Amino acid sequence: MKKELLMGTALVSTLGAASVAQAVEATMSGNHQTGLEFDSPTGGTDTRAQINDNNFTVSLSETTDGGMTISSSFMLMNENGASGDTDAGFTLEFTDGSKLDVLNAGNASGSHDISVPASAGSEGVTVTTTNKAPTGLDFATASTVYGVEYHTADDFMADGLKMSFSFSSDDGSNNGATYTRDGHYAIGGTYVTDLGDSAVTIGAGFSQSEGGKTGTAANSDEGGMHIGLSAVTGDLTVAVGYADGDDIVSQATTESLNTEVDGEVVKVGVKYVSGDLTFNVGATSGEGQDSHTLGTAGTTEDSYEKTSASVSYAVASGVTAYLGYTDVDSSDEGVNDTTDGSAWYIGANMSF
Numbered sequence: 626m627k628k629e630l631l632m633g634t635a636l637v638s639t640l641g642a643a644s645v646a647q648a649v650e651a652t653m654s655g656n657h658q659t660g661l662e663f664d665s666p667t668g669g670t671d672t673r674a675q676i677n678d679n680n681f682t683v684s685l686s687e688t689t690d691g692g693m694t695i696s697s698s699f700m701l702m703n704e705n706g707a708s709g710d711t712d713a714g715f716t717l718e719f720t721d722g723s724k725l726d727v728l729n730a731g732n733a734s735g736s737h738d739i740s741v742p743a744s745a746g747s748e749g750v751t752v753t754t755t756n757k758a759p760t761g762l763d764f765a766t767a768s769t770v771y772g773v774e775y776h777t778a779d780d781f782m783a784d785g786l787k788m789s790f791s792f793s794s795d796d797g798s799n800n801g802a803t804y805t806r807d808g809h810y811a812i813g814g815t816y817v818t819d820l821g822d823s824a825v826t827i828g829a830g831f832s833q834s835e836g837g838k839t840g841t842a843a844n845s846d847e848g849g850m851h852i853g854l855s856a857v858t859g860d861l862t863v864a865v866g867y868a869d870g871d872d873i874v875s876q877a878t879t880e881s882l883n884t885e886v887d888g889e890v891v892k893v894g895v896k897y898v899s900g901d902l903t904f905n906v907g908a909t910s911g912e913g914q915d916s917h918t919l920g921t922a923g924t925t926e927d928s929y930e931k932t933s934a935s936v937s938y939a940v941a942s943g944v945t946a947y948l949g950y951t952d953v954d955s956s957d958e959g960v961n962d963t964t965d966g967s968a969w970y971i972g973a974n975m976s977f
Contacts, residue, residue: 649695653977655681660947660972662748668963676747676972694718714770722778730774733789734830735766737813739853741864742894743907744933746949748970756957757874758911758929759888765849765870766832768809769793788814802839804873804884804919806847809834823858828866836873837919843885844922845871853892862896872913887923888913901939908932930954946973 658678665671686696696716714728739762759765772793781788795807813830833848849870856863869889894907909931914923935949949970955962 649685649687652684653682654684655679656974656976658747658972658974660747660970663969664748664750664966665968666751666964666966667961669966676970678747678974692720724776726774726776728772729770730768730772730791730793732763732766732768732809732811732832733774733791733813734811734832734851735763735813736774736776736789736791737815737828737830738762738766738851738868739826739828739855739864739866741853741855741866741892741907742862742896742905743892743909743931744935744949744951744970745903745905745937746933746935746947746951746970747972748933748949748951748968750931750951750953750966750968752929752953752955752965753957753962755915756927756929756955756962757872757886757888757915758913758927758955759868759872759886759890760909760911760929760931762851762853762866762868762890762892764868764888764890765847765851765872766811766830767806767834767847767873768811768832769795769806771796772809783816785817786814787816788812804836804838804843806834806836806873809848820856823856826855826857828853828855832870834873838884841919843871843873844916844920845885845887847871847873860898864892864894866892873919874915884916884919885921885923886913886915903937903939905935905937906933925958926956927958928956940973943976944973945976947971 660676661673662676663673681701682698684696684698686694688694696718698713714726714730717725717727768791772791774789774791776789777787779787791811793809795805809832811830811832816827818825829852831850833846835846849868851866851868853864853866872886872888874884874886888911890909890911892907892909894905897904909929911929913927914925915927916923931951931953933949933951935947938946940946947970950967952967953965955965
């Protein structure tokens with residue numbers, strides 16, 4: 626019996642050692658954020674609600690004998706929720722610093738949009754669902770999951786330049802009652818340089834997609850361009866961005882949801898860090914003409930004007946408290962929106 630126990634212990638130890646040696650490296654990260662939001666809609670009753678944001682990500686990576694790193698990740702989700710990144714592909718990072726994303730790779734244009742400061746709080750102001758004015762610089766960068774994206778190494782062709790190229794194809798199915806993207810191609814780049822005491826970053830991109838619904842193509846294929854600039858001088862960050870293009874809203878047969886949007890958006894923002902305090906101020910202005918029939922250009926304008934500000938305080942390592950405010954003024958088909966308004970948020974975030 627004693628010999629059997631010794632043999633069993635040795636076998637388990639050997640298998641355990643082999644398992645550790647062959648397993649990929651796994652790291653975990655995430656956050657738990659909770660707080661209170663106070664909403665004041667233009668044409669409704671003031672409300673308040675608890676806002677939660679919980680994320681748990683597992684990142685996997687391994688390096689081959691040749692020096693190439695293979696990595697992927699996935700997110701865990703709440704039992705009663707449907708959120709979470711469960712369809713991530715693989716990233717191959719080569720010895721020269723370049724990378725290739727395979728499956729669900731993304732859009733190279735959207736990978737290089739400039740981050741423009743705005744409120745860091747979790748307050749949100751809801752506008753009517755038929756208002757399709759764009760609000761982000763990457764609003765026209767859709768792609769399918771059947772694609773690849775290549776990222777060059779730093780200093781590509783010039784010091785401070787990094788670029789990406791992406792392509793995706795369709796899934797082979799026929800276009801049905803919901804708009805389906807057949808594929809895309811895109812290019813994007815980020816250039817970093819010093820201008821006096823400031824570190825300047827310029828980001829730009831171009832994307833083009835094709836698709837259709839029940840055999841009908843859009844009046845203008847989805848796609849467009851964006852460009853932005855960010856300057857960091859000491860503790861002060863100033864950024865501005867602009868995007869213009871056509872967005873196709875995926876929908877079934879309900880005409881009120883609209884399908885085709887010709888829009889543009891401008892974003893400006895400022896961030897200042899003073900010790901444990903961070904101050905953010907941002908503004909967004911978006912306009913879009915949306916149509917109710919795919920293949921027909923829109924003529925009446927939707928608009929979205931947003932201003933926001935926040936103060937965040939680093940309470941301890943990994944713990945941050947937030948106070949944020951957002952105000953939105955919007956119109957749908959040229960008519961003022963009664964669901965816009967303002968919102969306050971106070972809460973805290975714990976990250977690991």
